[in-house]
Every structure is written in structure tokens, then in C-alpha cells.
Amino acid sequence: MKMKELLLFLSCVLCVSADALHSDIAINGCSDSDGEKMFGLDGEELAYADFNKQEMIYPLPPFIDPFTYQEGTYEAAVANLQICQQNLKTVRVGMKDFPPKHNAPSAVMIYTRDEVEFGEKNTLICHVTGFYPAPVNVSWTKNQQKVTGSSINVPYLNKDGSFRQTSRLQFTPQLGDIYRCAVEHLSLTEPLTKIYEVEASAHSDPGVGPSVFCGVGLTLGLVGVAVGTFFLIKGNECS
Template sequence: MKTSVIVLILCWQVYAEHKVLHIDLVITGCSDSDGLDMYGLDGEEMWYADFNKQEGVVALPPFADPFTFPGFYEQAVGNQGVCKGNLAKCIKAYKNPEEKIDPPHSSIYPRDDVDLGVENTLICHVSGFFPAPVRVRWTRNNQNLTEGVRLSTPYPNADFTLNQFSSLPFTPEEGDIYGCTVEHKGLAEPLTRIWEPEVIQPSVGPDVFCGVGLTLGLLGVAAGTFFLIKGNQCN
């Protein structure tokens, strides 16, 4: 059976007391087999509903100020009931129009400055795609990685394409090669980006220059002393 997705996007602006403009974003979407409910603030995902685990998930990083979302999951369940109740009517009204497809772009980079042997996080940013979903796979030295991998909820851009982040905790070691592979219906073949830690060799230039300078200085002193002694002998 052909799956149709209806996504309702509600976006409004909040004017704070200290006169700073913020943008809240709430996305509720559903299909005949799945659902989506997410809350974001100023371009960052803050909370989403995991309907498989039947719970709400706070998507903020550990260093962010703590937020609570009381009653959000129960409201998300109610939103899904309304969405799926309207789904059949929307499918009939719009007659399943041809779906616009935009292939994704991707980039891979570390969260923090890289030091060998120090824990870090690799981030794979997938952007400019439509529709969801994308599949993201991680590898290290051509071996698949799954432990600790996270994938954010798709977040809309101003042009109604989507972007998404996948993260991988890792400890960089010399010689390791990491890959992020993205699969999407808009791609003729999977899109893979490669990252490997840069190993900066210690520079020997200053030591060499100092050694050469010291040697030349000593030779100059020795030569000067030699000619001084010879001059005194001649006198």
C-alpha cells in the first residue's frame, strides 16, 4: 500500500522580556504506519516523542541548562490521533501528488579539537534533503559501528528541505579512518564522507637553526681568538 505522509508545521515567534527574539518550532506528522512529534527552539532540536518506546526524549546536549517537558508526550499522542484521523481525508483531497525529491549533502567533522587518545565525538551533518528519512551508517577502517550512535529528528530548513545530525563517540588513534555513509531515495548511490585524524609531526626546524647558529658562533669565536694570538706573536 502506498504510504502518504501529512506533516503539519507550526512556527511562531516569542518576544522575550529582555527584547530578544526567539523562534519556536513544533512539528507534528503522521503516516499510516508512523508518527512524528518534535519541539525545537532557535534552530535546535530540544524534545521529541519516541512512539516506539512510548516516551518523550530530551535532545539537549549534556552541557545545556536542564529543561523539563511535562505532559508533552501525552499531548503528542493526542496529536497523532488527530493527524491520523485526518489522513484519509487529506489523501483523498490531494490525490497523492507527485513527491518532490531533493538529494542530501553531507559533511563530517569532530565536535572538539582532536588529540590522539582523548575521547571525542564525530558529527555527520546531512542537509538539504526531502523527504525523510535518511539512513546513516558509520564505519571505522571499513568495519561497521553501531555502539553509541545517535540520529537526531529531521529539522526543517527555510526552503522546506530537511537537515539531520548523526553523532558517534570515538577515541582518535593514528591510522584510523572513519566513514559516514548516507542513503536516501534521491541518491543514485550511497554518499560517503571520510575523516581521519591529522597527526602533526614535531618540527625540527628551530632546533636545527639553533644548532647551526651556535656552531657558527663558536667557530667565529675560535677564529677570532686564533687571529688575535697570531697578531700578538707578530708584534
């Protein structure tokens, strides 16, 4: 993803109270050459406009019932982008351009989507948060070799005005493999890197855990029987 500074962001948050409290968010953002239109609910991304593919993208997991916004949503996003860029030009003239404000990511985390099983397909997730402006660029390596085919969502607005993004990489765990996600941002002089190493401890012997618990349970059971027998005998003696 080419690094671009999004200079103007407008967001709208609507809280609706029914059985529970929900937060519905829509984000418009633009620079001189790029833009963003995103819809979210309760901190999750529902849809965003891809101005390169010229369509709305719905990055929902397969277990969610599919849905789409009404016809014309993408066209409305294009119109909003043009308005945003015009407003950007007006505001830049009035403010004599914007003062630079760059915040480095406050946290970078790498973890797997599912429990690790050697030889079974899984997903590595690199989560970046606390940066401004958007976006970040995330690249992956496996055993120091560049890996392609990863994906990254559009920037999502945090409550403090910073952003977060998540990159995902499909992988098959093999013992000893070392994965790295490198995060680039305008505020950084060098990438922030997090490492995930596939270790033997990531896949324990399935017989070890049950054996330990069964052993402990049997021991506690025998102790309980002994204590119960002791008090039963004492009770009989007293009567």
C-alpha cells in the same frame, strides 16, 4: 533507522521579541505507519516524542540546565499523531494521493566535536541537510568495518521546507584510522559518503606554534627597539 516517507507535516513557528528575537517551532508529522512530534528553539532541538519508547526524549547537552515539558505532553503527541493520520487519509482521497517529490541532500559534512587529541575520547558528527522527505539513514564504518552505537536526531525542518539530521559517533582518535559516514535517502540510487581520516597534522606539536609566535614576537620587538632608538638619536641631534 527504517526508511519511511513522512507524507504530511504541519509546523508552527512563533517569534517572541524580548531582549532578542527567538524562534520557537513545533513539528507534527506522520505517515501511514509512523509519526513525529518535535519541539525546537532557535534552530536547536529541545525535545521529541519517541513512539517506540513511549516517552518524550530531551537530547540536550549536559551543560544545559535540565527541563521537561508539562505532564501529558507525550499523551498529547500520541493524540496528535492519530489526528494527523486521519487527516492524511482524508487529504490523500481528495488529492488522489500525493505526487512524488524527492530532493537529495544538498550537503553532507563530517567533523569532530572537539579538537583532536590522540587517545582522548571525542565525537564524530555527520551533518546532513537539504533533503526531502524525511528521514535519512546514516551508517558508519571504521577502516572499512561497520561500526555500531551511533545516534541520530529526529528530522529538523529547515526554513525552505527541506530537512536536516545529525548523526553522532563516539570515537577515540588513533593515527591512520579512517572513518566514513554513508547517507541513504529515497532520492539516492547509492549512498553519499564522507570520509574523516585521523592524520598526524590533526595533532600538532604543542611546542611548534608557541615557538613560532615567540620568534616572530621577539623579532618584531627588536625591530621596534631599533627604530625607536634611531628616532631618539635623530631627535637629540635636531635639538
